[in-house]
Amino acid sequence: MNLTLKPAHEYPIPFLADLMTRGFEGYLVPINITDTVLFTMMRRDGIDLTASRVLMKDDEPVGLAMIARRGWTSRLAAMGITSNARSGGVGTWAMEQLIAEAKARGDKEMLLEVIEQNTAGVKLYEKVGFKKIRRLIGFKLENPQVESDVEIEEIDIREVARQVTYHGLKDLPWQLSGTTIMQHTPPSRAFKINDAYCLISNPEVTDVAIQSVLVKARSRGAGLSAVLMRALFAKFPGKIWHVSAIYPEEMGFIFEHVGMERESLSQWQMSRAL
Ligand SMILES: CC(C)(COP(=O)(O)OP(=O)(O)OC[C@H]1O[C@@H](n2cnc3c(N)ncnc32)[C@H](O)[C@@H]1OP(=O)(O)O)[C@@H](O)C(=O)NCCC(=O)NCCS
Numbered sequence: 421m422n423l424t425l426k427p428a429h430e431y432p433i434p435f436l437a438d439l440m441t442r443g444f445e446g447y448l449v450p451i452n453i454t455d456t457v458l459f460t461m462m463r464r465d466g467i468d469l470t471a472s473r474v475l476m477k478d479d480e481p482v483g484l485a486m487i488a489r490r491g492w493t494s495r496l497a498a499m500g501i502t503s504n505a506r507s508g509g510v511g512t513w514a515m516e517q518l519i520a521e522a523k524a525r526g527d528k529e530m531l532l533e534v535i536e537q538n539t540a541g542v543k544l545y546e547k548v549g550f551k552k553i554r555r556l557i558g559f560k561l562e563n564p565q566v567e568s569d570v571e572i573e574e575i576d577i578r579e580v581a582r583q584v585t586y587h588g589l590k591d592l593p594w595q596l597s598g599t600t601i602m603q604h605t606p607p608s609r610a611f612k613i614n615d616a617y618c619l620i621s622n623p624e625v626t627d628v629a630i631q632s633v634l635v636k637a638r639s640r641g642a643g644l645s646a647v648l649m650r651a652l653f654a655k656f657p658g659k660i661w662h663v664s665a666i667y668p669e670e671m672g673f674i675f676e677h678v679g680m681e682r683e684s685l686s687q688w689q690m691s692r693a694l
Pocket of ligand 1: 499
């Protein structure tokens with residue numbers, strides 16, 4: 421068996437989207453990567469196709485590793501190996517190469533998130549030196565019955581991004597960072613009340629994701645995030661509200677406070693010094 425890596429930018433987008441979908445076959449959550457989904461991931465998460473790799477076993481593409489980059493830090497944005505090539509050491513070999521490549525280009529840290537219940541993934545990343553930073557959790561709430569006469573103000577998404585960059589945790593998961601939030605665009609919408617800010621996905625459809633919640637440091641501890649979220653539940657009634665499992669566990673209380681239920685899948689935010 422001869423394993424090699426090829427730069428992902430040498431392949432057409434539909435090929436990469438299909439390979440990623442096949443790499444995630446049988447995953448804990450169904451994954452279907454279309455061209456549009458892939459383009460959005462690349463723009464929002466800073467995926468660099470010149471650093472991302474197609475995994476070849478002899479002449480056959482058997483996996484894809486997407487690498488995002490910002491400054492000295494890279495993130496393994498996705499890694500999937502086709503089911504016929506799993507559990508035979510391909511993942512371990514590929515990670516060792518990706519770490520060596522990141523070191524060679526001068527990066528100082530590699531990050532990733534892995535579903536806690538994904539035994540093979542967690543084992544693989546720990547084996548190649550990744551350490552857990554914290555658990556990331558998600559929530560859900562169906563059709564909350566809320567009344568609120570609080571005035572909320574709609575603002576530019578870029579304003580939320582600026583506040584998160586300034587007031588948020590320095591090591592927020594990649595997808596919650598101010599840099600990622602800055603890449604969100606309509607139909608997502610942003611709102612504020614006083615010092616509380618929230619970004620949500622398109623509220624015109626049934627399922628709405630809370631993509632960012634922030635209270636400025638000076639106003640924390642007064643329940644402002646709950647006031648804002650309840651005002652949003654009242655403004656957009658009849659929705660199913662989602663918080664994907666990318667929020668630090670220590671922030672979970674803000675969602676519990678508005679009656680959201682914790683999702684069963686959680687993730688580990690992991691880091692490896694290079
Ligand atoms: C996770 C994944 C990338 C691992 O790649 P792989 O080539 O299967 O991994 P390896 O064969 O190198 O094995 C890595 C470790 O995981 C363990 N492992 C592999 N398959 C396993 C399984 N089905 N159950 C439990 N452990 C497993 C191996 O024992 C090995 O540890 P060891 O060397 O200490 O024994 C691959 O299984 C995959 O693509 N899965 C679907 C997509 C996915 O989960 N991606 C990761 C999301 S972040």
